[in-house]
Amino acid sequence: MEILILLLALFVLALFLGVELITKVPPTLHTPLMSGTNAVSGITLVGALLAAGTDSSPALVNWLGFTAVTLATINVVGGYLVTNRMLAMFKRK
Amino acid sequence: MNPNLINFIYLVAAILFILGIKGLTKPKTAVRGNMLSALGMLVAVVVTLININDVDFTYVIAGVIVGGIIGGVMALKVQMTSMPQMVALLNGFGGGASLTIALAEYATRVGMAPSSLANFFDPVVVSSNAFGDGLVGTIAILSIGLTVLIGAVTLTGSLVAFGKLQELIKKSRGLPGGPIGNGLMLAGALFSVYLLVNNPGDVAAMGAILSLALLLGLFLVMPIGGADMPVVIALLNSYSGIAAALAGFILGNTVLIVAGSLVGTSGLILTQIMCIAMNRSLANVLFGKMAAGGEEIDADEIYAGKVKSAQPDEVAMMLETAQRVVIVPGFGMAMAQAQHAVRELANALEKNGTEVEYGIHPVAGRMPGHMNVLLAEAEVPYDKLVEMDRINPTFEDTDVVIVIGANDVTNPMARDSEGSPIYGMPILNVDKAKNVVVIKRSLSPGFAGLPNPLFAMDHTIMVYGDGKKAVVEMTTALNQA
Numbered sequence: 001m002e003i004l005i006l007l008l009a010l011f012v013l014a015l016f017l018g019v020e021l022i023t024k025v026p027p028t029l030h031t032p033l034m035s036g037t038n039a040v041s042g043i044t045l046v047g048a049l050l051a052a053g054t055d056s057s058p059a060l061v062n063w064l065g066f067t068a069v070t071l072a073t074i075n076v077v078g079g080y081l082v083t084n085r086m087l088a089m090f091k092r093k
Numbered sequence: 094m095n096p097n098l099i100n101f102i103y104l105v106a107a108i109l110f111i112l113g114i115k116g117l118t119k120p121k122t123a124v125r126g127n128m129l130s131a132l133g134m135l136v137a138v139v140v141t142l143i144n145i146n147d148v149d150f151t152y153v154i155a156g157v158i159v160g161g162i163i164g165g166v167m168a169l170k171v172q173m174t175s176m177p178q179m180v181a182l183l184n185g186f187g188g189g190a191s192l193t194i195a196l197a198e199y200a201t202r203v204g205m206a207p208s209s210l211a212n213f214f215d216p217v218v219v220s221s222n223a224f225g226d227g228l229v230g231t232i233a234i235l236s237i238g239l240t241v242l243i244g245a246v247t248l249t250g251s252l253v254a255f256g257k258l259q260e261l262i263k264k265s266r267g268l269p270g271g272p273i274g275n276g277l278m279l280a281g282a283l284f285s286v287y288l289l290v291n292n293p294g295d296v297a298a299m300g301a302i303l304s305l306a307l308l309l310g311l312f313l314v315m316p317i318g319g320a321d322m323p324v325v326i327a328l329l330n331s332y333s334g335i336a337a338a339l340a341g342f343i344l345g346n347t348v349l350i351v352a353g354s355l356v357g358t359s360g361l362i363l364t365q366i367m368c369i370a371m372n373r374s375l376a377n378v379l380f381g382k383m384a385a386g387g388e389e390i391d392a393d394e395i396y397a398g399k400v401k402s403a404q405p406d407e408v409a410m411m412l413e414t415a416q417r418v419v420i421v422p423g424f425g426m427a428m429a430q431a432q433h434a435v436r437e438l439a440n441a442l443e444k445n446g447t448e449v450e451y452g453i454h455p456v457a458g459r460m461p462g463h464m465n466v467l468l469a470e471a472e473v474p475y476d477k478l479v480e481m482d483r484i485n486p487t488f489e490d491t492d493v494v495i496v497i498g499a500n501d502v503t504n505p506m507a508r509d510s511e512g513s514p515i516y517g518m519p520i521l522n523v524d525k526a527k528n529v530v531v532i533k534r535s536l537s538p539g540f541a542g543l544p545n546p547l548f549a550m551d552h553t554i555m556v557y558g559d560g561k562k563a564v565v566e567m568t569t570a571l572n573q574a
Contacts, residue, residue: 004229007345007347010347010351011342014338014354015354015358018354018355018358019358019362021118022355022359022362022363026480027366027462027480028120028462028465028469028478028480029123031176031461031465031466032127032462032466033114033363034326034330034363034460034461035176036114036126036130037114037330038183038330038333039130040110040114040130041187041333041352042187043348043352043353044190044337044349045138046141046349047190047337048193048194049141049142049148050141051201052148052149052153052156054147058200061197063152064196065152065156066153066156068156069152070156070159071186071190071193072186072190073159073160073164074160074161074163074164074183074186075183075190076134076138076164077165077168078167078168079164079168079183080134080168081164083127084128086173086466087120087124087127088124091121
């Protein structure tokens with residue numbers, strides 16, 4: 001029970017922090033912001049690893065875990081690489 | 094590893110994500126910010142990998158390899174004009190990942206081991222504490238139900254958005270009954286979540302949540318047209334974050350919750366910015382059509398005999414003597430792949446001693462910041478890309494405005510004509526400039542379906558034709574002069 005309250009507190013504080021941070025991002029960088037947050041949402045990879053199932057799990061769980069790991073990895077690798085590509089274009093001057 | 098140590102390292106990862114987004118507040122620090130964020134991801138994944146011992150690694154390794162190749166190829170091959178499609182797909186994959194995590198966790202805890210399709214939906218007898226005791230168990234199964242719901246809506250919604258942006262889906266048809274049909278499906282899905290929470294072994298209820306949510310995503314995005322896509326993409330971006338945060342509640346994982354909430358708020362704030370820039374409520378974008386309000390406006394009456402057109406070389410003569418030129422790009426510039434040609438024109442003007450800036454409307458293009466990325470690709474310095482509020486007061490001192498591929502965001506009716514459906518939408522006041530050049534294929538209306546009185550004004554000249562070709566011809570003429 002105490003853990004749930006702590007997680008909820010973390011969630012709410014992170015929402016407030018998010019509002020403070022994101023409103024300061026200039027419109028010029030809104031597209032890299034979106035692809036960059038796509039990459040951050042690839043943090044589900046951690047969840048996918050935890051849920052991927054064991055040797056003794058039914059095949060259904062293993063395949064769901066495989067799908068989750070694949071999709072999350074696409075977001076991590078694709079998101080960070082494409083964001084880096086875009087930001088590099090903004091940097092040169 | 095000690096669970097406290099693991100959580101401490103997750104905290105470090107979360108801080109790196111926060112610093113990463115903080116870096117994005119300035120173009121100069123943005124690249125480093127992205128690296129910090131990626132480092133946070135690496136830390137979180139490595140710690141997790143070290144601490145899962147009894148996992149079947151064949152599936153994990155196969156998933157990382159397949160996902161890594163697909164993600165890498167997408168990121169390196171995608172054209173900047175296609176960024177909206179790429180982000181739409183990534184939103185969908187994020188939702189899909191959370192969805193499959195929730196389903197895997199559900200199947201594990203319930204002990205689902207269907208041997209055939211026939212017994213797939215048979216209710217399973219679940220011990221009362223399979224998801225935890227008392228309230229903890231209720232929250233866990235509730236989180237699973239909601240993650241499946243939001244994850245599935247994000248998945249199919251994003252795939253439809255991708256199809257529309259890629260022009261694979263051209264029709265904008267919705268469910269018969271429109272918002273009512275969608276509302277009924279949402280109510281049905283929420284009711285199934287309630288059934289699932291009451292009886293976690295009710296596999297049929299889980300099946301109902303999944304299928305209703307997949308359909309809901311489909312029918313929510315199906316009726317929405319191209320120019321409203323910035324709102325839809327931003328909203329789906331937010332959903333993918335919320336789904337990740339909810340998955341964090343299922344697994345009791347702190348870094349998922351923090352990262353998911355950051356992504357969720359980011360998408361919501363962008364959604365809000367886009368809605369304000371169109372002077373429409375979110376509900377109106379999602380469920381309404383552009384209002385057909387006011388009396389029917391006859392395009393011929395506005396345009397008849399008043400529209401002047403010119404050839405690119407005549408425009409070049411005008412540009413030659415201009416002190417200050419503002420370029421206003423729209424989605425048409427992306428369609429014509431004209432960003433490099435526009436940059437060449439600006440170079441020629443600057444060589445001539447003319448001051449050049451770019452006026453960017455927040456909803457120009459198909460996603461937030463789309464025009465900025467295209468122009469950055471063409472090596473336009475970012476301090477020349479001026480947002481609406483800062484460029485508007487300068488139009489009176491501007492000799493020539495070149496509008497390329499933009500329409501509704503320059504329509505003075507939004508400012509002056511109270512009965513107009515777009516009245517109140519903030520626009521770029523290009524009509525205040527001394528001369529306006531509009532490069533456009535024809536006088537056809539924009540997304541709002543309205544004629545644009547700007548085209549018929551005394552100081553406006555139309556240049557008909559392909560945007561890229563027209564700009565190249567202007568540049569050539571200017572260089573020869």
